[in-house]
Amino acid sequence: MSAATTTRRTASSGTERRPKEAGRPQAGGSTMDRQRRKLLVPFVGPAFIFYTALFIIPAIGAAWISLHKWAGSGPMTFVGIENYLRVFRDPLFLKSFGNTLLLLFVVGAAIFILAFAMTLVLRDMAGKKIVRSVIFFPHLINALVFGVLAGFIFNPGGIVNTLLAPLGVQNPPAWLAQDNIFPLIMATLVATTTGYFTTILMAGVDRIPPYYYEDCALAGATPFQRLRYVILPLTWDVFGTCAVLWTISSIKIFEIIWVFGGSSGAGIPPTQSWTTAVYTYVTAFSGQSTPAYGAATASAIISLALVSVLVVVLRRAMRRDAVEF
Template identity: 85%
Template sequence: MTLHLTEPRTGGAPAQSPESLKPAPRKSRRGSRPGGSSIDVQRKKLLIPFVGPAFVLYTVLFIVPALGAVWISLHKWAGSGPMKFVGLDNYGRIFRDQLFLSSFGNTLLLLFVVGTAIFVLAFALTLVLRDMAGKKIARNVIFFPHLINALVFGVLAGFIFNPGGIVNSLLAPLGVTDPPKWLAQDNIFPLIMVTLVCTTTGYFTTILMAGVDRIPPYYYEDCALAGASAFQRLRYVILPLTWDVFGTCAVLWTISSVKIFEIVWVFGGSSGAGVPPTQSWTAAVYTYVNAFSGQSTPAYGAATASAVLSLALISVLVVLLRRAMRRDAVEF
């Protein structure tokens, strides 16, 4: 068996003739009975008892609160007491708020810059780890940081980067008398980005490795015989055969990156005792501070408006991503 390396992958939806989109052939397949085949009838009967409970729970616990959030975002409200309807004012206000825009910008930085770094590193590690001796141990080691609570990194950052911390103590014997101000407000967000790359790469590497492990070894033998380089192996074997796994990972990262909150919260602002410096805020932190800062009257309207915008962002991005990454799964 050989893989046709030169065969172009089909982009987008599989080409279909206009006729095939018509319902006629499907109808004939299902037979002429008006209610569909007996299997279809059975399926329909089971829909409510099987899907119903989950659907009701999901609606009550997720959809209704989400709609509630949209409703609250149209009001000026301190969380309790009277609500004042203000229409779309909250949205207008947060779009005019430089702080929301910069927080949102940080969220996009996490999503795209950190995301790119994570997947480039994850694929690189995948290539290295496949052939490495003791790869199981290596895999565990790189996955480990993902298990650790973000709080730990927040506290560790202090130990490592404080003026009298480990880094400066190590630099001092090397003659660095005026080390950079690692934890200055402007440096906190870059540090958070680096930390996220370090902690998340292992997680996605592990998932991608699981996909890579499925690839039968004879493709690699084929590559070796054809004299393919490591990059060509990635380009023509690994990527196409793990594309669906990669797509899922990308969606997972998109969803989780838009919600990143706790690591920002503990990195700045005295490990959660205060509010982190605004330079490191993400949209999620912006939402939280508006509702729960504890230092001023809660602004639930503005907070939910920013949460609703984040939800809209995730939805649009996931749809776009699914579209952009749509390929026919290669069967092997």
């Protein structure tokens, strides 16, 4: 209490002493700093409590639940890593996990190649602001919408088939057959996500000062050399960020699969298109069989482990000396 009053007194009477202090670097901030430090609890406290109670504790709880056999109510039996062994023996989980990996790597690679190509074209094209703002917009739309629209477009009597008929395609593939849904989902994701990453890459490319390009032109660099020696090194950190972003968001993909094609008969999508997020949800909440909370969280924890490993690896692999410019 006395410390608090002293500080307050210094703060109010400090005006005359201030010029002397101002000579020292950061001295003007020292009273301010001391005052600020006292704000720790009122400023950080509420955010800390909400975040801890509704995010960190559940995350720790998940690790705990994944070590138990539990149907949500009734007794929890400790089974150790049995749940993890169980999901890895479950063909459904293996399929879901495989699909998640496909999304992560195949869709990710497609998105990055396309986004980078688009960035290179966009860089100095007329009307780039319009293009950029249009291709960014799908990021703001719930993926459910794309799933439902795809159902209409790829219907047996839908738009795609009516467009294909005049081209002489008599027996178009059954687009929405259970085996074909997942590749369609992958294509839809590429189409709807590329714009977002293009926007972020563009922000990185736009930071490159134009005189580098002019220097390239004067030195007679080919477009490829310019790409290799100027654009790539200077946007490398943005690439790293994008890769991490995609890793984190691809693991969560759920909505688009849940309604894709609008064909989910019993409210559950065909197992061929499940991802680990869908597996977790269905195993715990489908209401079709006894909920297996342990196995469901185990599958979620496995995705978390996958994200963590990949993020660490990516940060290692993408680490370069930051280029200052």
